[in-house]
Amino acid sequence: MTEYESIAATDFKSDTVTTPTPSMLQAMLTATHGDDVYKEDKTTNDLQARVAEMCGKPAGLFVVSGTMGNQICLRAHLHQPPYSILCDYRAHVYTHEAGGLAMLSQAMVTPVHPRNKIYLTAEDVEDYLILGDDIHTAPTRVISLENTLGGIIMPIEEIAKISALARRHGIKIHLDGARLWNAAAETGIPLSEYGQYFDTMSLCISKGLGAPVGTVIVGEPDVLQTANWFRKQAGGGIRQAGLLAAAADVAITEIFPKLKQTHEVTKKLASELEEMGLTFQIPVQTNFIFLDLVKSGIDPAVLIEEGNKLGITIAGARIAIHHQISPGAIEKLKLAVKKSLEISKHRQENGGTNGVKRPEGSLAYGVYDKIVIDH
């Protein structure tokens, strides 16, 4: 099977659709079969140690998903309510983890809008920290950052400042690094340099890296021991985890070095779409393009339908590129966009509206729209 024969080859909905490669499947055949709940599986232990070392941390823990990784890390940092977690208002931990912070951690959330409309700065964070012992408040106990967020790379200098601020106030700092791989691949900054600024980080292996399952969280052994408790409680103890860890290990070796190439493909596509008159909600820096469908005059329903007609899957405003997207699918995407523009223009010229509505429903494909619309 070549990478373009995967069912993901024509799917622009997310980088999570990537499928295991032949070498991942091969590695699963030779994985060890120890019971990971007893910490007896060598393949899993090796993977945890490898990711921890890459991140400059003493310990790692393999978990089933990015959501579990984030939620159990944050829970492990929190001790006695009332307390709150400060994050970007678009953060996955806040908007897309099924209310986990309220349900699992009993935490208030302080969602902050970045002033620059792109990424949080230390100034933004400082303005919204809840400090002191005023009994009316829920003090900030954790700052949770996300890198990349919507494909945007958070500058390491800003991370350093926010981390210093957190540490000055005895606040824990977590990173949702589901796509930290993309940030590291694009900037050339090693994971360990990012790692020094966080108490815990969660890195997904099943997104752009293409493993079928898995996230590794990293941090100090005592925090991970507590997180492991919450993993078990959530039913996340995996017995023969080595089968999954083996695929994840290959994903790091094989696909991590290809991410930069994926970003080049994304940026080339973005500049071609720009030439066609499209605008974007946020800058294109890694593997996502967020189309501004309202400004570009495209009805999302038309775009989705034109994609379907050509045999490609487009979810709406967000175009996700991954290593298995085929060159042919990119050409079809451009055709679908061109056709959608023509249809919308035709409707307008014929006295009707162009049918463009603000995307509703799933935040996944519309949320960044708010950056443009809310002032």
Ligand SMILES: Cc1ncc(COP(=O)(O)O)c(C=O)c1O
């Ligand atoms: C930034 C970010 N963090 C966390 C997650 C959660 O990962 P999972 O779907 O494995 O729970 C996602 C999922 O897409 C994500 O985009």
